[in-house]
Amino acid sequence: MTGVDVEERPATPVRARRAPRAPSPPTPRPRRRRRRRGLRVVVVLVVVVLAWAAWLALDALRARAALESVAADLPALQTQVQQGQDASATLVAVQEEAATAARATHGPHWRIASALPVVGDDARAFADVAGAVDELAAQALPRLARAAEVAAPGRLVPTGGVVDLAPLQEARSDVLAADASVGSALETVEGIDTGSLVPQLASAVDELAGQLVEVRSATATAARAVDLLPPMLGADGPRDYLVLVQNNAEPRAAGGIAGSVLHLRAEGGAVELVEVRAGKDLGGYDESVLDLAGPEKALFGDDLGRFMVNATSTPDFPRTAQLARANWADRTGTQVDGVLAVDPVALQGLLEATGPVTFTDPAGAEVRITGDDAAAFLLDGVYRRYEEPAVQDVVLAGAADAVFRALTSLDDGSPARVVDALARSAREGRLLVWSADEREQGRLAGTVLSGELxxxxxxxxxxxxxxxxxxxxxxxxxxxxxxxxxxxxxxxxxxxxxxxxxxxxxxxxxxxxxxxxxxxxxxxxxxxxxxxxxxxxxxxxxxxxxxxxxxxxxxxxxxxxxxxxxxxxxxxxxxxxxxxxxxxxxxxxxxxxxxxxxxxxxxxxxxxxxxxxxxxxxxxxxxxxx
Structure with missing residues (x-):
């Protein structure tokens, strides 16, 4: 060694590492307790599902019964509204049943059902129908009932020579809104594919849809009436009309020749007879008053537009009206605002409502016609009794004038009967109406009054x-x-x-x-x-x-x-x-x-x-x- 001292340090003791302890085995839990807990969960779930299903089934039955009650009550409500009767009790019943159906088909249980396969279609359809009917009952039907109080059938014909237009104008917005609401409800119900529903629900939906179709027909008619009658009866100024009294004894496609032609004027709801002319005195032109299409000439001849009596040869009444209007304007210088057509059978129906009328013939004799014999007299008896065609024309014109005057002097009991008679005549094609106003004619189109092809x-x-x-x-x-x-x-x-x-x-x-x-x-x-x-x-x-x-x-x-x-x-x-x-x-x-x-x-x-x-x-x- 060279003399360098080396310091000796004590060695650091090495600690022995402990072997890791093995994890303690889990304390085993009794299997019975775990199974019991699982069983309780299953039981709870089953109970919840059964309760939900029972709740759903109970509400489904309640909703179905309510909707069937609504469908059963709608015809009575419709009749009461149409006849101007007190419909409040029936309306309340419909509203309560509709509300019951709506409540029963809304809520968490119903939302869950709507999301499920298989039953989801039924649940959604049920909820849609109930909601639509509830809205209809709560909003539209009350409006319609209120409107009926001021727009009853008796108000649609003249009393004392005048139709009171104010109530019709007041009811217009309610009736139009009610018609739109009924149309919306019908669209909802008709849009449901009943083929995918359970039979019991499908039958209920179909029954309700059928009743709504009937209600919509009534509301659409009422909507047209309140929309058209005031302006057509001169609420905004005088209106001139021709009335073609057709003679079925000499048939034409629309009914018969235009034997008599009445010129009416309406203003402020008052209707007056301006004059009556024989149809045969209007016409005889060298050419048609309007250009005729090839098929018109081939089927009806050019007499269709040359003679007023032949204007009804076409089964398309709007075309008849245009020809009659042009003929009248050429002969009189008056451009009328519309054309109507009636026949003696329709006039007889009116006399059933108004009672008999009398008038004097050219020889000074009194002629009486009733709701039983008017058609037979005007279509046959007049030719047996009077030999001269000129006298026949005067008698026919006198009868038309007498019926018109009866219509403009109704008592309190006959207006509703007159409306019924007019409706029956319209269904049989004996009462036809055309307006020269495009908007009004658009509203008439497609109805029994329009007479179009x-x-x-x-x-x-x-x-x-x-x-x-x-x-x-x-x-x-x-x-x-x-x-x-x-x-x-x-x-x-x-x-x-x-x-x-x-x-x-x-x-x-x-x-x-x-x-x-x-x-x-x-x-x-x-x-x-x-x-x-x-x-x-x-x-x-x-x-x-x-x-x-x-x-x-x-x-x-x-x-x-x-x-x-x-x-x-x-x-x-x-x-x-x-x-x-x-x-x-x-x-x-x-x-x-x-x-x-x-x-x-x-x-x-x-x-x-x-x-x-x-x-x-x-x-x-x-x-x-x-």
Whole structure:
């Protein structure tokens, strides 16, 4: 060593590492306790689900019963409102039931059900229907009931020569709002696919929808009335109208020749008769007062626009009105604001409501007509009693004047009956209305009053139905049309996969003229040949986008139709000669346009008597094909 000292330090002791302790085994829990807890959870869940299901089922039954009660009460409420009766008790009942249905189908239990598969569709549909009906009952129906108090049917016709327009104007906003609300509720209910619902709910929804369709029809009519009557009755200034009194004894497509023409003026709800003219004195022009389309000339001749008596030869009443208006303006210098048409059967219905009327004939004799005999006298009796056509015209004009005066001097009990008579005449095509105002005419379009050619119609649910037209135009100057009856039957209906329908239209024309009648009637009535043969042109219109595939008569003979397309509708025409007492049936094989599965309807020339037609209910709207 060299002498360098090295300091020695004590060595740091090394600590021994402890081996890690093994974890203590878990204390085992008794399996029985765990199973009991799980069982309790399951039991609780089952109880909750069962309670929820019971709650849901109870409310579903409560809501269904409430909605069925609403559907059952709606017809009574509608009748009470239409007749101006006290509807408060029925309204309260409807509101309470609707509120019950709404409460029962809203809440957490119902929201859960709406989100679930399978039952979700039913729950959502139920809630939608209940909500729509509750809103309808709470908002629209009270407005409609209030409006009915001031716009009852009796207010829609003149009393003491005047229609009180103020209540109608006051009710306008309520009625229009109620109609819109009913339309919204109907749209909600109609929009539900009942095919995906349980049968019990589907039937309840369908029943309610059917009742709402009826209510909507009534509210739409009321809405049009309060919207149109004040301005059309001169609330904003005087209005001039023509009334064509059609003579069904000489048939024309719309009813009969325009035998008498009345000029009415309305102002502030007061209606006055300005003058009456014989239809035959209006016309005789070298050319039509308006340009005629090719099919119009082919089907009706240019006499359609040359003579007032022939303006009703077209079954399209708006066209008739335009021609009559132009004729009157040319002859008198007065541009009327609208045109109406009635016939003696409609006048007889009015006399059922007003009572008999009397007037004096040119010889000074008193003539009395009633609600039982007016049509027979005006269409037949006048020709038997008076030989001279000029005298006949005066008598017919006197009768029209007497009926008008009866309408403008009603007592307190008859206005509602008059409204009923007018409604019946409108349904039969005996009362037609056209306005020169485009907005007003737009509101009239599609109603029974408009008399337009349609070929198809769409109901409140949006379903399209085919319309067949059967019209008559006398082909000789005679008055034996009084003895002609026409009946239409739709037969052999087949539903086709494209939504169209194939069927047979059977038109039976019958002469009820007897040999004794022929011997008694003057030649003026019997017309060409003097033997009482009825000469007429029979026109059958196919539905919109449809066709006539063929036609034959009794015995199977091919008719050989004269075909045209009038306003987009296929027409088959032929001339018919019917001897006294004879009957003949003509059959047309018709197919409708696509997607027209609804029940076939028939529009036809109204005759001297109301005849029933046979149209079967169609299964095509349910998708039944053959």
């Amino acid at each position: 349609t070929g198809a119609e769409t109901d409140a649910s949006g379903e399209s139905s085919p319309v067949v037209g059967v019209f008559l135009n006398a082909s000789s100057a005679a008055k034996v049309g009084y003895y002609l009856d026409a009946r239409v039957a739709v037969e052999d209906l087949t539903c086709r996969p494209d939504g169209s329908q194939a069927f047979t239209v059977a038109v039976t024309l019958t002469s009820i003229l007897s040999p004794d009648d022929v011997a008694e009637l003057p030649g003026y009535v019997l017309g060409q040949g003097g033997d009482g043969t009825i000469h007429t042109n029979l026109l059958v219109y196919a539905p919109r986008h449809g066709a006539i595939r063929g036609a034959d008569s009794d015995g199977g003979a091919d008719l050989g139709l004269f075909s045209q397309v009038h306003d987009g509708l296929v027409v088959g025409g032929r001339t018919v000669d019917l001897e006294p007492g004879a009957a003949q049936t003509y059959r047309y094989q018709v197919v409708s346009g696509k997607n027209q599965p609804g029940i076939v309807s028939v529009t036809k020339t109204p005759g001297a008597r109301t005849t029933s037609d046979s149209v079967p209910a169609s299964g095509c709207e349910q998708g039944v094909f053959s």
